[in-house]
Amino acid sequence: MLQITCPWCGPRDETEFSYGGQAGVAYPKQPSALSDEQWGTFVFFRENPKGRFAERWVHAQGCRRWFDAIRDTATNDFLP
Amino acid sequence: MRFTFAGTEYEGRDGETLAAALVRHGVRGGFASIGLGRPRGVFGWADEEPNALVQIGPKPLQRATLVELTDGLVAEPLKGKGRIFEASDDTWYDARYVHCETLVIGGGAAGVAAAEAGGGRVIVLEASPHSALTSDSTQGLRVLTRTTAVGLYDGNYVVAVERDRRVWHIRAKRIVIATGAVERPIAFPNNDRPGVMLASAACRYDLGGARVVVYTTNDSTLAFPDAVATVDARSGRRVVDTLGAERLEGVVLDDGSTIACDVLAVSGGWNPSLNLWSHRGGKVQWDDKIAAFIPTGELDGVEVVGSAAGAGLPDVSPVWLTGGDETVTFLDLERDADLAELRRGIGAGLRRAEHLKRFTLIGTASDQGKTSGVIAMGAAAEIIGVPLADLGTSSFRPPFVPVSFSTLAGRNRGELFDPKRETPMHAWHVAHGAIFEDVGQ
Numbered sequence: 001m002l003q004i005t006c007p008w009c010g011p012r013d014e015t016e017f018s019y020g021g022q023a024g025v026a027y028p029k030q031p032s033a034l035s036d037e038q039w040g041t042f043v044f045f046r047e048n049p050k051g052r053f054a055e056r057w058v059h060a061q062g063c064r065r066w067f068d069a070i071r072d073t074a075t076n077d078f079l080p
Numbered sequence: 081m082r083f084t085f086a087g088t089e090y091e092g093r094d095g096e097t098l099a100a101a102l103v104r105h106g107v108r109g110g111f112a113s114i115g116l117g118r119p120r121g122v123f124g125w126a127d128e129e130p131n132a133l134v135q136i137g138p139k140p141l142q143r144a145t146l147v148e149l150t151d152g153l154v155a156e157p158l159k160g161k162g163r164i165f166e167a168s169d170d171t172w173y174d175a176r177y178v179h180c181e182t183l184v185i186g187g188g189a190a191g192v193a194a195a196e197a198g199g200g201r202v203i204v205l206e207a208s209p210h211s212a213l214t215s216d217s218t219q220g221l222r223v224l225t226r227t228t229a230v231g232l233y234d235g236n237y238v239v240a241v242e243r244d245r246r247v248w249h250i251r252a253k254r255i256v257i258a259t260g261a262v263e264r265p266i267a268f269p270n271n272d273r274p275g276v277m278l279a280s281a282a283c284r285y286d287l288g289g290a291r292v293v294v295y296t297t298n299d300s301t302l303a304f305p306d307a308v309a310t311v312d313a314r315s316g317r318r319v320v321d322t323l324g325a326e327r328l329e330g331v332v333l334d335d336g337s338t339i340a341c342d343v344l345a346v347s348g349g350w351n352p353s354l355n356l357w358s359h360r361g362g363k364v365q366w367d368d369k370i371a372a373f374i375p376t377g378e379l380d381g382v383e384v385v386g387s388a389a390g391a392g393l394p395d396v397s398p399v400w401l402t403g404g405d406e407t408v409t410f411l412d413l414e415r416d417a418d419l420a421e422l423r424r425g426i427g428a429g430l431r432r433a434e435h436l437k438r439f440t441l442i443g444t445a446s447d448q449g450k451t452s453g454v455i456a457m458g459a460a461a462e463i464i465g466v467p468l469a470d471l472g473t474s475s476f477r478p479p480f481v482p483v484s485f486s487t488l489a490g491r492n493r494g495e496l497f498d499p500k501r502e503t504p505m506h507a508w509h510v511a512h513g514a515i516f517e518d519v520g521q
């Protein structure tokens with residue numbers, strides 16, 4: 001089981017957290033202006049790197065706050 | 081102290097295992113193999129045991145080598161499979177969650193040294209009932225005997241089981257794997273006859289006046305007491321068959337001569353116990369000198385020490401193939417898998433350890449191939465005609481030893497499995513005859 005450091009609560013077990021996918025995916029400024037293809041890309045297309053990956057996590061069973069973390073997807077190590 | 085095995089009562093001693101008592105009473109067989117029903121007997125000393133499986137009350141598939149005798153114990157031999165107990169198991173099981181700076185897995189010499197050098201809170205896990213260390217809370221040292229680490233996971237998270245009663249969830253800054261090495265046998269025709277044992281087990285049991293022949297590939301058997309003969313594979317000698325039916329009566333050598341004996345102590349080499357290292361994705365490489373896999377590369381926060389890392393293990397000249405009848409040359413005793421079956425797998429075009437394992441089932445029994453995995457790979461490499469390292473390695477998965485569902489469930493059973501929550505007007509609903517639907521939590 002991973003150990004994830006919540007910026008507010010400190011290191012806790014993975015089971016206290018929920019995953020929010022890739023970090024830094026901005027919501028379109030004008031969703032109605034997007035073509036179907038652009039909308040599809042926004043909704044479904046994400047990076048899938050082997051190595052460093054910036055992610056959203058929520059401390060669902062703790063303080064319930066969202067934060068960004070960088071995880072190495074090959075080793076599952078969280079990077080500072 | 082009295083105990084019952086297969087309907088017969090025996091006298092037992094304090095601190096003795098069921099297997100040790102059976103061997104001391106001269107019970108060489110007493111078990112049967114899962115597929116062919118061939119007579120089998122105690123083969124190993126601890127968790128590597130493939131033959132001596134017993135049912136004790138509600139608990140199926142217990143290894144006689146790990147069962148500590150208690151007065152009135154009743155054990156029934158199993159033919160490879162246990163029985164689900166009909167009544168509910170009323171034993172209490174529990175779980176603990178702990179953190180430490182240093183976790184040492186294995187309480188042998190290397191483990192003790194690592195524990196003494198370890199900083200902060202130190203936890204030592206020792207599978208046997210005995211440890212050279214004792215817990216000392218003033219020093220932050222906790223020693224858990226009869227405790228086996230069954231899995232090593234991401235984030236240096238270890239799950240260990242104490243006496244099959246308590247599950248320890250341990251998060252450690254640093255983990256030292258000091259799990260030692262396990263002896264492996266040699267494959268030759270009728271190598272499963274009751275009385276054939278690992279040399280490391282045979283030299284620890286009370287064999288009474290048994291006539292012992294040692295068959296070895298290395299120097300670890302030098303200290304074997306009172307052998308009537310030693311067959312040293314390094315000088316080209318081979319055991320090519322065994323004599324007897326229900327129990328061993330003698331061995332046949334490569335020159336056709338026979339030696340009468342009751343016990344054949346076999347040493348085919350030593351395998352470092354790298355299961356936990358492999359759980360976390362640690363890599364291994366073949367070492368020709370000691371003829372075994374040793375750890376290679378690095379894992380953050382995990383180190384392997386002592387004979388688990390190959391240190392101090394003897395040089396080995398392995399014997400993979402002996403010839404003779406391959407349908408009775410057993411590679412995996414618990415699975416009843418023989419050399420003929422391995423050859424069929426190779427004939428079907430399989431060339432990788434992972435594929436051969438699935439075709440032959442070698443290494444898939446509840447002993448996880450502790451004595452069979454490497455000898456099967458050695459035989460396969462020689463049949464195919466490639467270096468053993470070319471077959472790849474088979475990865476280990478948790479648990480290292482079988483764990484019962486009741487142990488894992490702990491207190492989360494019955495009412496506590498999924499506690500019922502009721503609304504404030506529940507009593508009113510009941511009083512008015514409401515029909516309820518379980519909507520979960």
Ligand SMILES: [Zn+2]
Pocket residue numbers: 006007008009010059062063064065
């Ligand atoms: Zn938090």
